[in-house]
Amino acid sequence: MKRWTKVMVGVATIALATAGCAGSGGNESSGEQQSDGPRTLTVWLMNGSAPETLTDSLHKEFEQSHDGVTVKYEVQEWNGIQDKLTTALASQDPPDVIELGNTQAPSFADEGVLTDLSRDVDSLSGDQWLDSLKASGEWDGKQYSTPFYAANRMVVYRTDMFQQAGITAPPTSREEWLTAIGKLKTKFGADKQFQPLYLPGQNWYALLSFIYDEGGDIARQTGVEFTATLDSPEAKAGLEFYKELVDASGTTAPKDNDEQNPEQAGIYGQGKVAMMIALPWEVDTAAADNADIKAKTGAFPIPSKNAGETAPVFQGGSNLAIPVNSKNADLAKEYLKLMLSSKYQAQFAEAGMVPGASTDLSALDANPVSKAMAEASKKGKSVPATPKWATIEAGQNPLKDMLTAYLTGAKDLDTATADANKALDAAIGD
Known part of the structure; x- marks a missing residue:
């Protein structure tokens, strides 16, 4: 979590290479959807984000409820992630689910490399989303990423x-x-x-x-x-x-x-x-x-x-998104649905973080410091959701x-x- 605080709230400049970038403004996933045979869902989350007990349980449940599907979970380091994501999102074979810093999200959305999730908000626990992270995932009237977790001072x-x-x-x-x-x-x-x-x-x-x-x-x-x-x-x-x-x-x-x-x-x-x-x-x-x-x-x-x-x-934090070239966008949406369910959001609260898609913060009351954070989080706000914001912090x-x-x-x-x-x-x- 210390790595997150030093980098997530101080994001470096994002300069996505648009040349050769597939996709059409991020409206829908443009990758071919695989339907027959075994499938692999590749998930990139950042080091220090989700507790290992949470991801182990979630991935086991997801695989058991989706026959023939294997979750390829890869933990990424913040150091160098800008370049790594730039390359991955410009390719025809990106990961299927990615974690983004909330101040990064508008830049990626503006580049047209994220799937438009506007129609999926309700099914992804949208009524429980933190307003600050919801706002950071919006661009030009559309929703390109969902809240993941947050923290505040x-x-x-x-x-x-x-x-x-x-x-x-x-x-x-x-x-x-x-x-x-x-x-x-x-x-x-x-x-x-x-x-x-x-x-x-x-x-x-x-x-x-x-x-x-x-x-x-x-x-x-x-x-x-x-x-x-x-x-x-x-x-x-x-x-x-x-x-x-x-x-x-x-x-x-x-x-x-x-x-x-x-x-x-x-x-x-x-x-x-x-x-x-x-x-x-x-x-x-x-x-x-x-x-x-x-x-x-x-x-x-x-x-x-x-x-x-x-x-x-x-309120700093992370969002979740689906690259526009994902070949498993249907599975990726199912994965987000499970991650944002009350079952797994409650585990973020138990770990001392403000869950991005839950209004139940009672688990944070066990510690006086996290309890104060939870109380303050009710008035959380984000920085201007402009793609140019990353240049300010960097x-x-x-x-x-x-x-x-x-x-x-x-x-x-x-x-x-x-x-x-x-x-x-x-x-x-x-």
């Missing part, structure tokens, strides 16, 4: 430090959050290494929550066109609150880097940090060097400016530049947002 915190600082309950508003930071500074501030909140300057995923909470977004969609909105009053308000958190906490995190540089989980694991905005498995990373910290860690959803509410969150991300410029004082609020808006428009607009 929440505030991870030291329960023992909260107790010692007299904080009796997790914050349920921005105001309470800032008050908690003040109490933690009062209690532990004599230690110069202490940080009530570790918040690096370029954690733009956290910034998205604050912008969403203000009622804004980073881009507006009209049909298949996108217009940046980083200079809106709502986006500016979200950026201002980010700075308020940084200033209030006095965090020593770098203002010119993100949560992976240095790895914030390692900083939290040193025992001098009371809170971080994190993904659930970062607690395990922290515990690798400090086993005791896991028992002292709780979590709560990122608070809203509205008391008693949670802020919307960016290249010079205007949101990161904006954060650093504003937090360091290199630019004022209006200049930082105007410059970032112009850069984002150039990247995702025509």
Whole structure:
């Protein structure tokens, strides 16, 4: 899962080679359907996605219910997957089912190499789909991929430090959050290494929550066109609150880097940090060097400016798709139907992930961190579903530049947002 978080929410540029690419805009599978004799369904899922117990059980059930069918299951590594998928999808013999990062899906759909699943949504548990992953699988009014699983950030915190600082309950508003930071500074501030909140300057995923909470977004969609909105009053308000958190906490995190540089989980694991905005498995990373910290860690959803509410969150995750040249698209749809059934989606929840096609998140309640993630996930959102988004995360991300410029004082609020808006428009607009 650590591999997923580092790559899935930071997808590299996808440049599909369209020359020689079969298919007609991804409307229907163009490969010949095999019907007689033994058949092999090739499935590519990514390393760290589905628990082995789940895939073993699913593949056994699928083969038993489909005479003469063998599932050829191949686990892929994220490193190099862009080129590997580009080559496979341009061929006449691609895998039959593939896993895609939710920020990758629009690019592949736009290239016409995925099967249109619009008519299959109902049979694939569509009424249970996560809205954020459903949106990432849509392009030009059609559905090209289904949700698989998701995860989102929440505030991870030291329960023992909260107790010692007299904080009796997790914050349920921005105001309470800032008050908690003040109490933690009062209690532990004599230690110069202490940080009530570790918040690096370029954690733009956290910034998205604050912008969403203000009622804004980073881009507006009209049909298949996108217009940046980083200079809106709502986006500016979200950026201002980010700075308020940084200033209030006095965090020593770098203002010119993100949560992976240095790895914030390692900083939290040193025992001098009371809170971080994190993904659930970062607690395990922290515990690798400090086993005791896991028992002292709780979590709560990122608070809203509205008391008693949670802020919307960016929801990263994976989608499932069928290549347009699959020769077994009929079987592939049956495979997706089984994977997205309540039986197997429940197993994703038991493994600590938000299932992409289930509204039953009760299994996540067993762990306080995954429970907080599940609560926050109800307001999950995705980044703009444009094929050009991958270039933002792989290249010079205007949101990161904006954060650093504003937090360091290199630019004022209006200049930082105007410059970032112009850069984002150039990247995702025509």
